[in-house]
Amino acid sequence: MKTFRKIGALATVATIAFTGWASAENIKIGVSYPTPTHAWAAGMNWHAEKAEERLEALYPDVDLILVNSPDPSAQASALEDLMSVHQIDALVVLPFESEPLTDPVLNVKKSGALITVVDRGLSQPGIEDIYVAGNNPELGRVSAQYMKGRLKEGDNIVILRGIPTLIDNERFDAFMAEIEGSGINVLDHKHANWNRDDGFEVMQDFLSRFPDIDAVWAQDDDIAIGVVAALKQAGRDGNGMFVVGGAGMKETIKGIMDGNELVPVDVLYPPAMIATAMDVTVAAFKSNGPVAGRYILGATLITPENAASFYFPDSPF
Amino acid sequence: MTETAMSTAKSSKLNGFDLKTAGPAIALLILCVIGFLLNPAFLSEGNITNLLTRSAFIGIIAVGATFVITAGGIDLSVGSMAAVIAGVMIIVMNGAVDTFGTGLTTVLIGCGCSIILGLGAGLVNGLLTTKGKIEAFIVTLGTMGIYRSLVTYFADGGTLSLNYDIRGVYRPVYYESFLGLPIPVWVFIIVSIAGWFLMNRTAFGRYCTAIGSNESVAKYSAIKVDRVKTLTYVIQGLCVSLATIIYVPRLGSASSSTGVLWELEAIAAVIIGGTVLKGGYGRIGGTILGALILTTIGNILNFTDMISNYLNGTMQGLIIIIAVWLQRGDWGRKTSAD
Incomplete structure (x- = not known):
């Protein structure tokens, strides 16, 4: 490719x-x-x-x-x-x-x-x-496509967005356009500023607020790390729950190579x-x-099959 | 809470109802009612625990800031200080794994290192202000930049992550509970009580107030002004290091985005609580309420989609201003009072 x-x-x-x-x-x-x-x-x-x-x-x-x-x-x-x-x-x-x-x-x-x-x-x-x-709308679209493949009608997701900017809007709008009509409910979306701490706190509040969440679009790998910590704290990391981040952080890609079920894929924004x-x-x-x-x-979907070609263990990211 | 309000009302009959003391408590109560009306899950045990735990970081730092501000100083470096201490803690603990293994010893070394760094950083701020005769605003603005860039440098621009095995040992410090309350909340409570005692029941606390009101008078009253002022920064540093010790096990990482704007949140918590920004009057109890108010605002905004995400800052700003206005404004009082 x-x-x-x-x-x-x-x-x-x-x-x-x-x-x-x-x-x-x-x-x-x-x-x-x-x-x-x-x-x-x-x-x-x-x-x-x-x-x-x-x-x-x-x-x-x-x-x-x-x-x-x-x-x-x-x-x-x-x-x-x-x-x-x-x-x-x-x-x-x-x-x-x-x-x-x-x-x-x-x-x-x-x-x-x-x-x-x-x-x-x-x-x-x-x-x-x-x-x-990179292709911001494509990142949103590819993430939504993956969600549609894994979820069924009536399932609930929450979205954690980045810093309020054009980039964030492009990703979000394309995601929403793709998810529309699929029957998947977007419960709410909040800005987590591409930041682990904010990801953790926003996700904690989503978990208190919504008893039934099936998946999370975190848009970014840093936010996803906070989301995963909040899910584990609340004990809601099982039952097929999954989180989709974005960017291509080396730790996330390593996790995908190792078959992490909670963060099974990533979307590239290299x-x-x-x-x-x-x-x-x-x-x-x-x-x-x-x-x-x-x-x-391309905003490539990184899966266990292709992860190795996006893995740079020496890079700080 | 109502009891305190009642008793203060009695003690200050001249002003009718003393909003100076009750203001923050009322504001917090109103916020909680709003939160509950928006979504009853706001008062669920899980959310209350999250709220209290989250407040612990800013709250602990703000207790230290109350001393600095009461004595007429300001410390803008606390957020960056927390980030750099978190970073160094992680580096030290990762480095200690080879010698001391992944047990409790390594975690204790990390915590010890945090406290030494906190005290040291506070001492530097304090000495530069007092002995160096540089305004606190400039000193801490400088150290703020230094600490922030140091953490970026240590992390090579990226993120420092704690060794996965130590994380298992250290994790309970943030996630476990004791008698139903998470450990960070206990630390917050202990720091608050110690701070309250120091401020209200010791000579040191009175010295801080005296220096903040009028430094020259305090000097002529044989108060060792430089020493007391330096100590307030050391206390601030200690508070930052305690906050960092409970912050690191949460996500096990530190980066240049750690602790961004914590200094402003801490200062806001102090002022919302009724302490005067130019010094001379400090309230530890108010500071704690101030920290809770700030966290509650963020929490409530996450509980509703009625307000556009883009307006979060507006809501926070409005509530902060209203909370302070509640206790400062002349409204409801005869205007002749000066």
Whole structure:
């Protein structure tokens, strides 16, 4: 199975010949992303470093410069430095926030560099040459499909959502659209902020409030850990109860490989997408095929059968 | 609760009904009635136990914060401090497994380490404030950032997880009950009683109040101001370490998202309880009610889908302001009082 599928190419940039960039002696590619403050981002940081090692070993003339920034304005300054000090030929950027970074990225583009945007889109269309992202609606849809496969009409589920953001809404709306008409009751949904402690407390309250819950959509692996602790505390972790998280945390994937019944599957939203973006960006200079376009990674359902290929025991996530 | 309200009403006939003392209790009572009306399961044994256990973290920290605030200080570092102590505890316990096995010794080493770190971190805050002559707000804002980034660094940006076998030994500290009450609630009760005694029945408590009211006068009254103020931060550190000891066995992990905003919740609990933010007047009993009120708000919001999830913060903010207004406002009193 392909790791990603390409769903469309930007017609406007398709005509640009990337060979122009490749003529330089040394290809400098800046990679800018937020400083890891939570586990998912730490995993992304790890995968970016791994990709840097691998690509630089493969292509001695490629120089990848990794910079992480603690806030949007620091990231804007980092982009200026990459442009003026390093004179990069291409930029891979995972923007902190879309709005404040749109102009800085546009400035880098004006310097002639190739732009690859990861995970979060910019607020103005047409700036990026390459876009690589996970598929949030798909994550919701795949989770709902799994629920429909395991549950029957009249069964009850509760939903723990993330931090109130666009990402959370996309996941939630797609889940609800898919579950609609299946006869599965969504008892309630609350924000647990992609956080273990909140997952624990929200789930405790759901358990006190609803005597009959058959499954939980926790949307995220951290929330799922809190949910599992609350289920075990209340002694309601048996009777076919199951929890579906999301992202692809290594502990969760290990559990799936070991046949954990309470968290039997996971839905991928991989921090390794930064590595994909770096690969594609390097390919823009090295490949004879066109690469500009939008790459939306699949929200793969991780099961005991395929779990091994998503398991990175050395990554912090 | 009504008895206390009655007796205070008698003791302060001039003001009619003394809302300064009864305010938080009334607010909590109203919240409980609302919770029960929304869903009778609110008063189920399971939910009440959850509520009390959950309040224990913020409550214990807030007892310490009451001393700091009463003496005119502030400690913004407690949430980050809890996170870094939890992180170091986990690292130390995981490291001790090789030498001491997965038994009680390892857990005790972890707890001892937590207490030493708590006292030490409190001492640092206290000395920088008193000997270093830096405003408490700045000192603790600084240590808040330091502790938060340290835990991120220790966890390599990810999450620190406790060895699975130790978790089995340590788990009962959060999940087991003694005489029908979970152990965290017992710790909360003991800390509260000790705090109340220290505040209301010892010279130290009176010194805190005196310093908070007027530091210069306290100094001329031969109170060792620096020492007392430093001690309030040490007490705060001890409270944080106790809260961490009961927090770690809950999920057996610590990350940079551990204890986020606990400092503000603790300060809010203290102020809701009737302690004055600028110092000089402290109420341990009120602080405990304040912590219970904060947890109850969150609990009730999880029990209903009448209010949009996006408005949770609004509800919390409104209830906090109303709870404080109940005891501060001039309403119902003749306005000439100053």
